Amino acid sequence: MRAQQRARRAGTRPRSNHTLETALTILRALALFLIYQRNNNDWALVDVHDIEAFLATLPTARKRRLVVLGQFFRFARAQHIVLIDPTRNMTSKHSKGFRGRTLTLDQQRCLFRRWTTSEEVHPHEAVVGMLALLHGASSSEARMLQVNDVDQQAQRVRLGKRPHPVPLDPAPWTVVQRCLAHRAAWRTDNPHVVVTKGTKAGRGPASTAYLPHVLDDCGFPPG
Structure with a gap:
């Protein structure tokens, strides 16, 4: 507050009352956190671990x-x-790691079995799901994947703007081959791996509205 008064006398821009109130609110939240969560009643005993724990409550x-x-x-x-x-x-600075929601291991195993063993699952669901589950592929990367991006000899695919092709294990490779077989049944000249009824006569990718709903039957969104 003294700095605020000095700024006013000097004609410079003072901190607003809202800024001061926000700072005091943060300090109050820290004090309560230290008392009730860290059992600490002394500022002199605060260490970096206490601060990190407090910051983690609201990343x-x-x-x-x-x-x-x-x-x-x-x-x-x-x-x-x-x-x-x-x-x-x-x-x-925040860590660069993924901070979104993830599936549990049991959920991942269930989806893996669904997409690799069930013949009733649509090939589009299986390929979009497996590429997302194992390689973090976005719906856009799966949507724009073309036949020429699939290296049959090296068993790898080129996803989006990634600098290097992605090698595929036997399970996702089998799913990609199944999707290509489904595409071949359309007898289409569309260069994309995921071809729908609406795109089989053209050369454009599947619509942006189609991909987000490909995984509806499995109960989990692509994200």
């Missing part, structure tokens, strides 16, 4: 929260409230 706000905590602990260290700033070497 999307990590950057904003870390800025506020850094400001507070620098102030606290200057006032000799703490000896060490636990946020000094922390970064606001």
